[in-house]
Amino acid sequence: MLETVIVGGGLCGLSLAVALQAQGRSFALYEARPRLGGRVLSVPSEKAGMRLDLGPTWYWPDTQPGMTKLVADLGLITFPQNDSGSVLRLHDHDKKAVPTEVESVHGGARRVEGGMASVIEALAAKIPADTIHLGQALTVVIDRGDHVELHFRVGETVNIIEARRVVLALPPRIVEEHVRFEPSLDENLVAAMQDTYTWMAGEAKGVIAYDKPGWREAGQSGNAFVTHEQAVFGEIFDACDATGTRAALGGFLALAPALRASFKAGLPMLMGNQMGQVFGPEYEHGEQHYQDWAAEEFTATRHDQIRPDDHPHYGNPFLRQVLWDGKLFLGGSETATYAGGYMEGALDSARRLARDVGRFAPTVVVPLQPGKEGISNVESVAQFAQWVAGRQNSVLETYRLTLNKLMASPDKEIVTQRAMVATVEQVFSEALFQLEQIPFDMQGVMVEKGRSDLTPQILKSFDGFIQFLLDAVIQYNRTSCALSNFPGEDKPSKDYLQAILRDIAAAWKEFCLSVNAYFVSKTPVLAAS
Structure with missing residues (x-):
């Protein structure tokens, strides 16, 4: 029987796995997707010759010590997000974008060379490959008294696993919608799960690669805000590499999930037109990469189609309870007491889980x-x-x-x-x-x-x-x-x-x-x- 099963191969689940490995504890990690990373997704661009982030892109050293230490410990190279130059603002779809004063849009943010997936890959390399199980979606968790029974959907079959304890390092809404518990969870906990928006679950992101970053040569930062009613991208940013020679612009779509779905066939043209209108006709055509997180089965639920106006307040204490006498733990960035929704929040949650699991797991003899x-x-x-x-x-x-x-x-x-x-x-x-x-x-x-x-x-x-x-x-x-x-x-x-x-x-x-x-x-x- 397994000691600890971690469900979720995102930053929280992998960080917890590394911590348990360092403590000399046995574990296995199960992930529903065919890849690790969760909302961390970096895809290769042939034109730009680098990977582009379609999920998290930045971390902030001034307020996120966990991420700062992690990338340093992993030996990863980081660089500052480019904010140098004027910011463009487009308020009328019939007019040109207007440059405004130079401002720091991203507040000292840094990026990771090779994309944020480099963090995921470096963490995965720290744990035994045979502890990682991909393509297994959790559907049922049963309290069997001295252990838990887990049912995973693997294609058309069901894989049943027994473990002393299970950690669900998943967004709370995903757990509530996808997993059945026997016995049922407390109604206050279920309500807290339903009320906790999965950060970025209702969003979509596009990144377009180009031959060169001409906007920099024109004195522009690559930052732009489009506020008219027909906006496709609401916020645009420079997605070049550290040297500024591998060119790309990224943006968050202003369209709601339902509109994105209805315009799906025409979105590539609309995104290109938007970039061309903001930065010039030469940026209408580029190598496009697009990710709609609202269409992701293991990211968004029926509750996540309505996007909040601002960053939600996370940290509901119900989500950090130790359940079933130390056999069931909830995790993920949305359960963090600090920086919920961010990668820092995922690390905060992983550290809390490592402490809690250590309280209920067997004593380890440590030299x-x-x-x-x-x-x-x-x-x-x-x-x-x-x-x-x-x-x-x-x-x-x-x-x-x-x-x-x-x-x-x-x-x-x-x-x-x-x-x-x-x-x-x-x-x-x-x-x-x-x-x-x-x-x-x-x-x-x-x-x-x-x-x-x-x-x-x-x-x-x-x-x-x-x-x-x-x-x-x-x-x-x-x-x-x-x-x-x-x-x-x-x-x-x-x-x-x-x-x-x-x-x-x-x-x-x-x-x-x-x-x-x-x-x-x-x-x-x-x-x-």
Whole structure:
């Protein structure tokens, strides 16, 4: 019988597999598609001589430490997204695009040479090939008491697998629509699954390769926004390689899923016409690559055909429950407490799953690493406390940047509350990531009634942190000219502050549990090598 089955071969599932491999735990990974990667998809272009991303394209080092460390650890080459030059805006379908001032559209984003699929391929290379099973779609999960029974559809046949536990590293809506559970899941959990939009599931993306990037020679960045009612691409960006010699433009389609389906035969012509109208007639014809994620069986559900106006708020705690006495776990980017929907969120979820699986899986005998015998936990705790103190110095700037993004988004309700909670969630995610980089000597660490004696020492580092942030936010809001246009935000009422503190308290509780889960999962019986 298998120990742990991971369902889903996207970034979350593969990252968890690598973590379990490093912990010396046995596992098997099952993926419904004939390829790994999930929404990560890089396709070869003959004209451009490179791979083009039809799924995730960017990560942001300033706010995504997990992705930053991952690409470095994998030895991948990255480069900045080109934002140099003017931005074009087309507001009228009968007129030409108008250049506007130079601006940073992508906010310091970076790309991976070879496409984001390079990340997937490098992770897959870290686990045994015989642990990966493609073309197997999960349909049924049954609680058998001391194990789970899994039914996978493989063509016209059914493959039945037994495992001690299963991790569903899939979008929650896909799980709810495609998988039957015996016994049925709690109705609150099912509602949370249905309410959680699968990021990019209702979107389509096109990338067109050209002989050369003439827009750069014309002083343009390749960024463009088309806002008239007949727009095909709503947002366009430069998709060239790091050298700028392999030319491509990418764009997100403005058409809704139903319109894309009805216009399917004519879309290539419409996309070419749009590029030609924005950048010039020479860009009407190129080598086109197109991906409609709303038409993907294992990405989009019936609920995902309505696209949100802004990035949804993820992190419903129901989706992070440990179910069936530690035999069933839910994962995927949409379950993350921080950066939900992004690749960083997939890594955040994978780290949480590694902690949770470690709490319920059998103890692994881990030899001491050479050179780690003299580690002092006092020094390690102090190192973490030093990081927290440094992070406190920059937390107001994190809040300010988050607030500015929210004020520029279509949804401008309770922006102070949302910015505060998002800031705290980011800090807690970074703190868990930082904690995992610090060596601790787990010999002699005690776990009593489920709590590690290291947990309170780590949590003490945050004494006064939240109050500092709250005081700084109140002072900042009172002096912010921009917030003066948002009644009730510049001077939050007592009830408003109480609502903020309730949300922060919930985030703090989950952070405390995650810290403890990490130490409990890291407290095996150690054997000196």
